[in-house]
Every structure is written in structure tokens, then in C-alpha cells.
Amino acid sequence: MKTTMWSALAEPNRLQIVELLRSGPLSVGEITKRLGLRQPQASKHLRVLSDAGIVEVHAVANRRIYKLRHQAFQEMDVWLDSFRRVWDEKFDRLDDYLQELQKRRSTGEDQRS
Structure with a gap:
């Protein structure tokens, strides 16, 4: 079974x-020395x-040198981008709503007589 990027990074x-x-x-x-x-x-x-x-x-000779595969992180970034867009839209709507509430409060529109 192939390990997913998420499960590998969870450890x-x-x-x-x-x-x-x-x-x-x-x-x-x-x-090993650093960790x-x-x-x-x-x-x-x-x-x-x-x-x-x-x-x-x-x-390299008798040593094994490890380096990150940047492509893996670029692929993850592309996948995450779809979620970023959804959440950015939700936060924008929330911001608009909060600004409208603040505007109503400052003009007294939401106060009951």
C-alpha cells in the first residue's frame, strides 16, 4: 500500500x-545526528x-543523500488552492456581513424603540 503525503507528514x-x-x-x-x-x-x-x-x-559513494521533491509540494499546493478559494470566499462574505452589522450598530438601525 502506497503511503500518502498526508499520512507520511502526520508523524x-x-x-x-x-x-x-x-x-x-x-x-x-x-x-540522525541533528534529530x-x-x-x-x-x-x-x-x-x-x-x-x-x-x-x-x-x-554518493557509500552515502545516501536525501533531498525534498519540490514537485510533491507543488502538487499539494495546487490541491489546497481549491480549498483556499472556497474559504477566501466564505471569509469575504463573513467580513461583508460583519461590516454591515457594524454599520447598522453605529447608525442605530438595529436598536429597538
């Missing part, structure tokens, strides 16, 4: 690995991130 250690890789490629050893993980644990998390298409690995 805190994997999210921390992604945060580390935002600043550039790192070897497994560098990741205080054991190598097998880090490798397991990196495998999940790789299966989800979030990172890619390149072998």
Missing part, C-alpha cells in the same frame, strides 16, 4: 526530517517519505 519525526531538508540535502548520518535518532529509525522514516514521493535519494 512528528518525519515532519522534522522534512523541516531539516528544507534547507538542503542531507545524508542519513546528518539527519537524535538512531540510524535504523531515521532510515525507516526516510523510506516512508520516499514511498510517499516527498523525498528522493541519491547515492
Whole structure:
């Protein structure tokens, strides 16, 4: 079963690995050192991130260098954009409604005699 991007990022250690890789490629050893993980644990998390298409690995001599796949995040951004538009519209309508209430309150339209 293929791991989804969402489920891969839901695990805190994997999210921390992604945060580390935002600043550039790192070897497994560098990741384990910075996060205080054991190598097998880090490798397991990196495998999940790789299966989800979030990172890619390149072998350099006997080291494995991991880096983020920016395309995965661009695809997520496109998917999220549809939700952003819906919520922006809802917030715009809410803002209009609140401004109208404020206007009524300031002119005394909503006060009962």
C-alpha cells in the first residue's frame, strides 16, 4: 500500500526530517545526528517519505543523500488552492456581513424603540 503525503507528514519525526531538508540535502548520518535518532529509525522514516514521493535519494559513494521533491509540494499546493478559494470566499462574505452589522450598530438601525 502506497503511503500518502498526508499520512507520511502526520508523524512528528518525519515532519522534522522534512523541516531539516528544507534547507538542503542531507545524508542519513546528518539527519540522525541533528534529530537524535538512531540510524535504523531515521532510515525507516526516510523510506516512508520516499514511498510517499516527498523525498528522493541519491547515492554518493557509500552515502545516501536525501533531498525534498519540490514537485510533491507543488502538487499539494495546487490541491489546497481549491480549498483556499472556497474559504477566501466564505471569509469575504463573513467580513461583508460583519461590516454591515457594524454599520447598522453605529447608525442605530438595529436598536429597538
